[in-house]
Amino acid sequence: MWRFLFAGLPLNERPSSLVVRPSGCPGLLRVVQALDGGICRIKLDGGFIQADQAEAVASVAERFAGGMIEATNRANLQIRGIGPGHDALIEPLLAAGLGPRKPAGDDVRNLMLSPAAGIDRQMLFDTRPLAAQILVTLQTHERFHELSAKFAVQLDGGEALAMLEHHHDLWLSALLCNGEPWLAFGLAGTPLDTPVGRVPLAQGHALVVAVLELFLDLARPDQNRMRHLLADVSVDEFMARLARRVPLQACLDWQRDASSDGLHLGVHPQHDDRVYVGAAAPLGRLDAVMLRGAAQLAREKGDASLRFSPWQSLLLPNVCRADADQVLARLEGLGLLGSNDQPLAQLIACTGSSGCGKALADTKADARQLAELLQRRGQTLKVHLSGCPRSCAAAHVAPATLLAVAPGRYDLYFRDATLPGFGALQAHNLTIEALGHWLDARPRSPLDA
Structure with a gap:
């Protein structure tokens, strides 16, 4: 949406302020x-x-990282496995307006x-103008x-397709009062929580500014998240x-409706007479061919744009209904997953020991083994495989988590709102095959998708 101010300048001619502050998080x-190289x-x-822009990402990934691209659970992209001499990687991305x-x-x-x-057919209003102002x-x-x-901040317009489980430092959610648009909001939580107040939509930008400035006024240097300050x-x-700083009103007797599961995959109607088509990157990984193919398809059959989701999937919006089945088939032909019926589409896995020094198991490979096992059994289960307790791949607690304890071995947890972390421990030191036997003894469990 917005161009970078210095995109036309060579790296060696840009202001010294291009040196960003130290952080353990990668950025552009x-x-x-x-372990497997650099991450951008x-x-x-x-x-x-x-x-x-997507084609520019694909080209850069091919040139500097063997084509390895990740879709993140915050709807961003990562180029992974970057080799030495990566400074030249940044220039094409800046030139593309990223x-x-x-x-x-x-x-x-x-x-x-x-x-x-x-x-979205269920949206109460279009959040994009306010989002542009906030960004x-x-x-x-x-x-x-x-x-x-x-x-992080979340702006929710009441859509049916919405990730409502990721915690944000500030969240804002659409509601209507006497036919007028308002924003309920909360701190250090999700739109499924009880809000702490509301403001008219026209005051949404002022509210965000006021909350963030107040946070910075009150927080110590070691308190970098809202939950730390509220302690x-x-x-x-x-x-x-x-x-x-900003006029507020109480938000009484309001509760955000739950989002509809599975709307990020397949063909779904928009609020007009068109549809969007969604497909997931297997375990969050794309290659340059996938991304370039999706971009070309968006240009041919959509509005020349893609939208990434916190489910590590992508959407092609504004597709004619008559083209929808062909678009979905072509996305699947690229290796993307277009249906929730595919076991791999229900699994989440972190980078694992092949790329991360903290991981105790090769979670990506083990997830594919689990998907093959489930395919043979005719099952789809919602499972998160995490190589260590940091849970990098999932920004919320999944219904079930396999936490690595050694190569190929995991502890199994079920989500429990009364317990911290991943929830209640169900089994210890399971292999993937042993998980299948464990499931045989329990015909139904919280793992079932």
Whole structure:
């Protein structure tokens, strides 16, 4: 959506401010080393990317990383496995308009939307204009560059296709009061939580600015997330201070409807007479051929844009109904997953020991083994395979988690809202085959998709 100010300048002629602050998180301007090479994270505005931009990512990935691309659970893209001499990788991405408005604003472009923003049949209003305003402010308001690279905001328009389980430092969710658009909001949680207040839609930008400035006023240097601050400052105190900066109203008896499961895959109607078509990257991984093919398909059959989702999938919006089946078939022909009936489409796996020094197992390979086992059994299960307790691949607790304890061996947990972490331990030191035997003894379990 927005062009990078220095995109036309060679790297050696850009301002010294291109040196971004130290962080363990990769960014567009900061390649972070992992076991399998460097990682460059490309933050997409609301998950949206134009076809020509996607082709630029594919070309850069081929040239510098063997074509390895990841779709993240924050609807961004990563180029992974980058070799030495990666400085030249950044220039084509900036030239394609994938950089921030200001160099120091790269880390803070953390605003999640529904991948169906503006086209969802259930949306209460189009969140894209407000999102554009917020993203510009995040990048250009110098004080906001002090925020952690993990500090995140969610803007929910009431869409049926919405990730409502990822925790955000500030969330805003659409509601109607007497036919007028408002935003309920909450701190350090999700739109499924009880909101702490509401403001008219026209005050949404002012609210975001006020919350973030107040957070920076109150937080110590070691408190880089809203939940850290609220451990010291009560919500009531925070809200009392916030009310002095922006008019607030109570939000009584409002509850966000749950989103509809599975709408990120397959063909689904938009609010107009067109459809969007969704397909998932297997275990979050694409190659350059997949991404380039999807971009070309979006140009031929859609509006020349793609939308990435927090389910590590992509959407082609604004497709004619008559073309929908062909579009889905071509996406599947590229190696993407177009149906929830495919076991691999229900599995999440982190990078694993093939690319991460902290992982205790090769989770990607083990996930594929699990998918093959489930395919033979005619099952689809919702399982997250994590190589270590950090849970990098899942921003929320999955119904079931296999936590690696050794190569090829996992502890099995079921989600339990009353317990911290992954939930309740069900079995210890399972191989993938042993998990199949464990399931045979339990015809139904929380793993069932």
